[in-house]
Amino acid sequence: MELALSLGGDTPKSFLFLEKSSSSSSLHEKLMDSSKDLGFCMGLGKCSEDKSRKNKQRRSQDLKEGHESKGSSDPLLQLDLLPFSTVSRDTSSQLHFPWLTENIAGEPGPAGKVLDINRRQLVAEETEEGAALSSPNSAISTFQVNFPIYRNENKLLGKRECEGDHVERWGNSSSRASDEEDGSARKKLRLTKEQSAFLEESFKEHNTLNPKQKLALAKQLNLRPRQVEVWFQNRRARTKLKQTEVDCEYLKKCCETLTEENKRLQKELQELRALKSSQPFYMQLPATTLTMCPSCERVVTATSSAAAASAAAAANTMLSLAKPEPFPFSPAQVQAPQAAS
DNA sequence: CACTCGTAGGTTATTACATCA
DNA sequence: CCTGATGTAATAACCTACGAG
Numbered sequence: 144m145e146l147a148l149s150l151g152g153d154t155p156k157s158f159l160f161l162e163k164s165s166s167s168s169s170l171h172e173k174l175m176d177s178s179k180d181l182g183f184c185m186g187l188g189k190c191s192e193d194k195s196r197k198n199k200q201r202r203s204q205d206l207k208e209g210h211e212s213k214g215s216s217d218p219l220l221q222l223d224l225l226p227f228s229t230v231s232r233d234t235s236s237q238l239h240f241p242w243l244t245e246n247i248a249g250e251p252g253p254a255g256k257v258l259d260i261n262r263r264q265l266v267a268e269e270t271e272e273g274a275a276l277s278s279p280n281s282a283i284s285t286f287q288v289n290f291p292i293y294r295n296e297n298k299l300l301g302k303r304e305c306e307g308d309h310v311e312r313w314g315n316s317s318s319r320a321s322d323e324e325d326g327s328a329r330k331k332l333r334l335t336k337e338q339s340a341f342l343e344e345s346f347k348e349h350n351t352l353n354p355k356q357k358l359a360l361a362k363q364l365n366l367r368p369r370q371v372e373v374w375f376q377n378r379r380a381r382t383k384l385k386q387t388e389v390d391c392e393y394l395k396k397c398c399e400t401l402t403e404e405n406k407r408l409q410k411e412l413q414e415l416r417a418l419k420s421s422q423p424f425y426m427q428l429p430a431t432t433l434t435m436c437p438s439c440e441r442v443v444t445a446t447s448s449a450a451a452a453s454a455a456a457a458a459n460t461m462l463s464l465a466k467p468e469p470f471p472f473s474p475a476q477v478q479a480p481q482a483a484s
Numbered sequence: 485c486a487c488t489c490g491t492a493g494g495t496t497a498t499t500a501c502a503t504c505a
Numbered sequence: 506c507c508t509g510a511t512g513t514a515a516t517a518a519c520c521t522a523c524g525a526g
Contacts, residue, residue: 331497331498331499331516331517331518332498332517332518333498333499333500333516333517334516334517351490351491369518370517370518372490373517373518373519374516374517376490376491376492376518377516377517377518379491379492380492380493380494381515381516383492383493
């Protein structure tokens with residue numbers, strides 16, 4: 144992936160090539176198309192508390208976004224039913240989503256384990272909360288349910304079960320002693336390579352998302368819209384940081400080049416002055432003298448008054464001919480930060 | 485003017501990985 | 506070679522401020 148360099152303005156100019164008009168075959172169009180064919184999302188739960196503060200509103204809004212078609216209450220649980228064809232039709236040629244395909248294909252892959260874990264999670268939820276959640280034997284067990292379960296903004300429910308979820312889904316196995324002690328500790332989910340790659344592809348096309356695109360991406364990748372939003376925010380920040388580094392490096396090299404050039408010109412100037420002070424006699428002849436035309440390199444005659452001007456012109460030409468060397472570093476293209484692998 | 489929404493910029497917390505004793 | 510402690514880079518998640526509508 145490449146980034147364009149822009150010295151003259153803010154970052155958006157640097158990504159004009161990313162803002163190519165999205166044709167009907169663009170990734171987002173595909174996303175939007177495929178989103179029409181998504182199964183459905185289903186939310187169960189109760190309202191979150193007050194939304195007086197702005198950021199709480201934001202988070203609440205996020206929760207609502209993730210389940211926007213599911214009524215007025217903030218759901219606790221999202222059931223995402225993603226038909227296999229949804230993914231395979233549009234993206235399987237480029238990217239593979241094992242957490243989707245394996246699960247839906249009914250094979251005992253990782254997602255199947257996730258399903259089992261989530262089923263146990265649901266049971267735990269029912270036991271703990273007494274919430275009117277689906278029975279573990281209900282229809283949901285037929286489908287993928289590999290979301291962490293949220294309550295009151297972003298706090299996770301069923302820590303222990305979710306931990307298993309993470310281990311299975313995200314491949315993380317490191318211990319989280321603090322989580323066991325403090326339920327308020329925020330969870331950080333590592334995105335899979337496939338998810339990151341898909342997000343990168345989306346970012347290539349649009350470095351910002353409209354709500355529809357965000358929702359479609361979230362559904363496509365089995366993420367919350369908030370996660371997609373945050374990913375794009377962070378991605379833009381990383382891009383800008385990288386761009387700043389490149390710009391800084393470029394300006395540094397420019398500065399070095401100009402400094403060298405300045406030194407060289409100063410040295411030439413000194414030499415010319417020295418030459419002038421020790422001019423041979425014939426150079427100071429007042430009447431008619433011979434001088435070299437700097438442009439055509441012909442020897443011409445000049446009067447005394449013109450001779451000085453001609454000499455000055457020759458000196459100037461010498462200086463102007465000492466053009467700075469072309470800048471060897473082309474900053475037009477730099478490598479974008481790659482997703483951690 | 486108040487409000488909502490999206491974004492930028494900065495920060496924090498978590499994770500993966502490398503290094504070393 | 507294995508293991509645990511430690512440091513570090515990457516990055517997900519969060520917070521705050523700001524501007525546009």
